[in-house]
Amino acid sequence: MIELILPAEAAAEEAFSDPPGVTLFPEEEAVIARAVDKRRREFTTARACARAALARLGFPPVPIVPGLRGAPQWPAGVVGSLTHCAGYRACAVARDQDLRTIGLDAEPHGKLPGGVLAAVASPGERERLTALAAAQPGTHWDRVLFSAKESVYKAWFPLARRWLGFEDVSVTIDPATGTFTARLLVEGPRLDAVILTGFTGRWLVAGGLIITAITVPA
Ligand SMILES: CC(C)(COP(=O)(O)OP(=O)(O)OC[C@H]1O[C@@H](n2cnc3c(N)ncnc32)[C@H](O)[C@@H]1OP(=O)(O)O)[C@@H](O)C(=O)NCCC(=O)NCCS
Numbered sequence: 001m002i003e004l005i006l007p008a009e010a011a012a013e014e015a016f017s018d019p020p021g022v023t024l025f026p027e028e029e030a031v032i033a034r035a036v037d038k039r040r041r042e043f044t045t046a047r048a049c050a051r052a053a054l055a056r057l058g059f060p061p062v063p064i065v066p067g068l069r070g071a072p073q074w075p076a077g078v079v080g081s082l083t084h085c086a087g088y089r090a091c092a093v094a095r096d097q098d099l100r101t102i103g104l105d106a107e108p109h110g111k112l113p114g115g116v117l118a119a120v121a122s123p124g125e126r127e128r129l130t131a132l133a134a135a136q137p138g139t140h141w142d143r144v145l146f147s148a149k150e151s152v153y154k155a156w157f158p159l160a161r162r163w164l165g166f167e168d169v170s171v172t173i174d175p176a177t178g179t180f181t182a183r184l185l186v187e188g189p190r191l192d193a194v195i196l197t198g199f200t201g202r203w204l205v206a207g208g209l210i211i212t213a214i215t216v217p218a
Pocket of ligand 1: 046066070104152153169
């Protein structure tokens with residue numbers, strides 16, 4: 001279902017369970033050598049998704065290990081993003097001549113744990129969530145906002161290579177179009193002489209999951 005919120009330039013793969021028999025490269029094994037089973041399973045299936053997505057772009061299997069601040073290191077000429085949550089793992093990649101960056105996030109479609117919303121949403125964002133909940137009470141808008149911000153961070157980081165806090169971005173969700181905008185409240189990096197001021201993304205609620213995706217055209 002992830003392809004529903006990605007442009008044609010992106011190659012994606014998703015999994016709803018952990019298939020047996022996925023082999024990791026030694027560099028990947030080293031990353032999770034001491035990880036608990038849950039982490040090992042999500043890491044491994046995400047690598048299977050990454051290799052399948054990369055294969056669609058014509059790339060051979062390669063190790064995908066975390067680099068600076070956890071950002072995945074892709075083969076030269078590739079941008080991409082990984083996500084995993086209970087019951088879901090996904091990867092989307094693209095050639096960097098097609099897309100500048102990708103940010104992907106998946107969350108269970110449920111209310112955020114107590115106290116989290118206050119930490120991740122501004123008073124203005126919370127007001128907009130209240131209006132969304134009144135109009136469409138079946139959707140956990142607080143979680144959609146959280147997921148959108150996680151996607152923002154993953155799209156932002158490869159471009160800026162620095163931290164971005166939840167308070168540094170203002171997200172507005174459009175319930176009619178399945179899109180959202182993320183306005184940067186801090187100065188963004190320059191992309192070809194133009195300063196990045198924000199992102200637009202798409203969101204999807206289906207099968208008990210919330211999935212958000214951001215792509216920036218090259
Ligand atoms: C890094 C972070 C975004 C991951 O999100 P998450 O919902 O916890 O976990 P997900 O399963 O969806 O994503 C995990 C994947 O994110 C990717 N990731 C981790 N750090 C990253 C970074 N700095 N840049 C891009 N991608 C990153 C990795 O591929 C990771 O998978 P892996 O460990 O198997 O390689 C989150 O833990 C975090 O640190 N958030 C704080 C920063 C933030 O969100 N700011 C809001 C800005 S509006």
